[in-house]
Amino acid sequence: MWQYTFKRLLLTIPTLFGAALLVFFLLRLIPGDICMVRLGGTGALVDPAQIEQCRVELGLDKPVILQFFAWIGGFFVFDLGTSMWTGRPISEEIGLRFALSLQIAVMATIISILIAIPLGTISAVKQDTWIDYVVRVISIGGIAIPSFWLGIVIILGLLIVTQNWFGEPWMPPINYRPIWEDPAHNLAQTIWPALAIGYRYAAVATRMTRSTLLEVLREDYVRTARAKGLVEHLIINRHALRNALLPVITIIGIEFAFLMGGLVVTEQVFNLNGIGKLLVQSVSQNDYTMTQALVMLVVIVFVLSNFVVDLAYAWLDPRIRYR
Amino acid sequence: MALLEVEELQTHFFTSAGIVRAVDGVSYTVEEGETVAVVGESGCGKSVSALSILRLIPWPPGRIVGGSIRFMGRDLLGLSDAEIRQVRGRDIGMVFQEPMTSLNPVLTIGRQLTEPLEAHLDKNDQQARERALELLRLVGISDPQRRLGQYPHHLSGGMRQRVMIAMALACEPKLIIADEPTTALDVTIQAQILELMKDLTQRLGVALVIITHNLGVVARYADRVNVMYAGRIIETGSARDIYHDPRHPYTLALLRSVPRLDQPRRARLDPVEGQPPDLTRLDGGCPFRPRCRYAIQRCATDYPPLMETGPGHRSACWRKDDLEPPLRKAS
Numbered sequence: 222m223w224q225y226t227f228k229r230l231l232l233t234i235p236t237l238f239g240a241a242l243l244v245f246f247l248l249r250l251i252p253g254d255i256c257m258v259r260l261g262g263t264g265a266l267v268d269p270a271q272i273e274q275c276r277v278e279l280g281l282d283k284p285v286i287l288q289f290f291a292w293i294g295g296f297f298v299f300d301l302g303t304s305m306w307t308g309r310p311i312s313e314e315i316g317l318r319f320a321l322s323l324q325i326a327v328m329a330t331i332i333s334i335l336i337a338i339p340l341g342t343i344s345a346v347k348q349d350t351w352i353d354y355v356v357r358v359i360s361i362g363g364i365a366i367p368s369f370w371l372g373i374v375i376i377l378g379l380l381i382v383t384q385n386w387f388g389e390p391w392m393p394p395i396n397y398r399p400i401w402e403d404p405a406h407n408l409a410q411t412i413w414p415a416l417a418i419g420y421r422y423a424a425v426a427t428r429m430t431r432s433t434l435l436e437v438l439r440e441d442y443v444r445t446a447r448a449k450g451l452v453e454h455l456i457i458n459r460h461a462l463r464n465a466l467l468p469v470i471t472i473i474g475i476e477f478a479f480l481m482g483g484l485v486v487t488e489q490v491f492n493l494n495g496i497g498k499l500l501v502q503s504v505s506q507n508d509y510t511m512t513q514a515l516v517m518l519v520v521i522v523f524v525l526s527n528f529v530v531d532l533a534y535a536w537l538d539p540r541i542r543y544r
Numbered sequence: 545m546a547l548l549e550v551e552e553l554q555t556h557f558f559t560s561a562g563i564v565r566a567v568d569g570v571s572y573t574v575e576e577g578e579t580v581a582v583v584g585e586s587g588c589g590k591s592v593s594a595l596s597i598l599r600l601i602p603w604p605p606g607r608i609v610g611g612s613i614r615f616m617g618r619d620l621l622g623l624s625d626a627e628i629r630q631v632r633g634r635d636i637g638m639v640f641q642e643p644m645t646s647l648n649p650v651l652t653i654g655r656q657l658t659e660p661l662e663a664h665l666d667k668n669d670q671q672a673r674e675r676a677l678e679l680l681r682l683v684g685i686s687d688p689q690r691r692l693g694q695y696p697h698h699l700s701g702g703m704r705q706r707v708m709i710a711m712a713l714a715c716e717p718k719l720i721i722a723d724e725p726t727t728a729l730d731v732t733i734q735a736q737i738l739e740l741m742k743d744l745t746q747r748l749g750v751a752l753v754i755i756t757h758n759l760g761v762v763a764r765y766a767d768r769v770n771v772m773y774a775g776r777i778i779e780t781g782s783a784r785d786i787y788h789d790p791r792h793p794y795t796l797a798l799l800r801s802v803p804r805l806d807q808p809r810r811a812r813l814d815p816v817e818g819q820p821p822d823l824t825r826l827d828g829g830c831p832f833r834p835r836c837r838y839a840i841q842r843c844a845t846d847y848p849p850l851m852e853t854g855p856g857h858r859s860a861c862w863r864k865d866d867l868e869p870p871l872r873k874a875s
Contacts, residue, residue, distance in 0.1 A: 349604075439602070440645065441640060441642055441645040441646040442645065442646055442647055442648040442649070444600060444640070444646070445638075445640060445646045445647065445648070445708075445711075446648070446659070447600060447632065448598060448600060448632055448633060448637075448638040448640075449632065449633035449659055449660040449663065449711065450629045450630060450631070450632035450633035450634055450660060450663055450664060451629075451633075451659060451660075451663055452629065452663070455659075455663075459651070460648050460651070463650050463651075464648070464649070464650055537650060538649070538650055539649075539650060539695045539697070540649060540650075540695070540697050
């Protein structure tokens with residue numbers, strides 16, 4: 222297992238390097254120039270000398286290859302550089318937003334696992350009964366309803382319910398405080414987006430759990446378990462679920478990585494300053510350094526969550542462990 | 545009282561193509577310590593009849609729609625789910641066809657072997673482990689200590705089938721049902737596994753129902769043979785009767801389709817011509833008649849019941865007394 226972990230970890234290095242290469246050079250293919258955007262934003266005529274000076278300041282006059290290695294080099298000392306737009310260190314700009322996005326992603330994942338696995342299991346075990354139909358309606362609803370729309374409904378619902386029950390409307394707090402500073406305030410703000418996102422996420426995972434479990438329940442070894450006279454919950458939990466969870470974990474891993482940076486609209490609805498919003502902003506401003514840093518961040522989350530998924534696979538399935 | 549009495553068992557599958565009468569009125573008995581073989585082509589209902597005994601037919605689409613199964617006097621079809629669970633694995637063990645897929649790939653051999661012990665005999669970890677070691681030794685697995693911690697993919701097919709047999713024997717059952725236990729194995733391993741099963745069941749006094757399409761298995765290991773066709777038993781008798789004096793054209797055809805050492809070397813093998821019938825559209829007549837060279841008018845209208853042809857030997861054929869002997873002259 223240790224050997225597998227180590228090998229798998231080594232494999233992340235070329236992946237990250239390849240991603241960095243792509244991100245860096247693709248960005249520079251996008252037409253437009255940050256200095257033009259920054260100085261010419263108001264539509265005024267700009268002196269070419271001024272633009273040139275701006276490019277020198279930002280290091281854009283150097284050969285691209287040198288810029289690339291300077292940027293990569295920064296990674297090794299945890300220096301992401303400064304934003305070309307605001308001039309502030311990127312790590313500072315990203316810090317809290319990353320914490321927020323990560324927290325919501327983790328919360329949504331926990332919510333979805335807690336919902337999806339029991340619901341998917343019961344739906345498969347009670348296939349074609351009313352329980353199964355209810356679960357299927359719920360999960361198809363989750364896939365069909367966009368998270369941001371559900372977010373709007375949640376906010377409106379909160380307002381109406383609190384108005385009716387307590388006489389005055391209550392809204393989740395708008396300003397972000399880290400969970401380690403003020404947990405109650407933090408959770409009051411983050412639980413709603415986590416629910417809105419978690420529902421869709423849970424719906425996808427529920428359907429996956431249901432369909433793979435249905436498949437596994439027809440396997441010969443499940444029949445063997447039954448022929449041994451085991452009680453049903455042991456057959457499901459020990460024999461079937463462990464095999465059925467493998468693809469579900471893949472889905473959870475991909476969804477989790479997607480939540481980091483892919484939640485632009487939902488963040489907008491809940492007025493959250495997350496990674497998604499920042500990414501859209503930085504792309505439209507041609508802020509190379511910021512975009513690069515954010516995309517790489519998302520890539521790292523993807524690679525790491527895939528790594529965790531692979532470890533979970535190896536833990537669940539001994540055939541992978543020994544290969 | 546026989547150990548197992550199956551009477552007029554009917555197991556049907558309700559599919560979109562219609563009702564498949566996979567088992568349609570099967571009756572037989574198994575005495576204590578006896579080895580009974582159930583023979584027939586693929587799709588004749590032999591596996592379904594075996595799975596029906598422990599009520600392992602998945603619903604939907606399959607369901608036991610009629611008949612009774614009595615084991616040591618108890619009607620298995622009338623038991624509650626909890627009661628039939630007590631019979632499974634404890635009184636009746638099962639060995640399945642595919643050792644590759646019948647063991648759970650993500651659980652250790654030890655875990656899978658100790659499960660029935662914990663479920664039925666209330667053994668604690670230590671006792672269950674000791675018994676598991678004993679069982680592995682019993683079925684001839686070397687280095688049992690190490691095997692307990694291994695996974696199925698570490699074992700060869702033959703080894704896995706030995707583990708399956710150990711599992712079936714774990715709670716010292718009275719009966720073992722083996723559903724094509726050697727079909728998926730290499731020929732050399734097949735003999736080993738069959739010898740092992742025969743030896744163990746004799747030594748431990750366990751009755752054995754062995755489902756197979758291999759007539760060689762029947763000749764060597766079975767006390768009694770039931771030949772199945774299209775969901776029914778069409779001939780039953782001792783292994784000797786079936787081999788030397790078959791009284792049903794299907795049995796005869798089966799025997800002629802396999803090579804025998806007691807035949808002249810140049811004797812031709814006759815395959816059983818045609819296909820087994822579609823079990824969704826059986827009529828009132830004998831289902832074998834389209835493939836039967838002895839068929840007469842009556843076969844199309846009346847289904848022949850099992851009729852006595854000798855002591856303990858019965859055949860469901862109107863022309864049971866007109867058949868040629870199974871041995872032929874060299875052509």
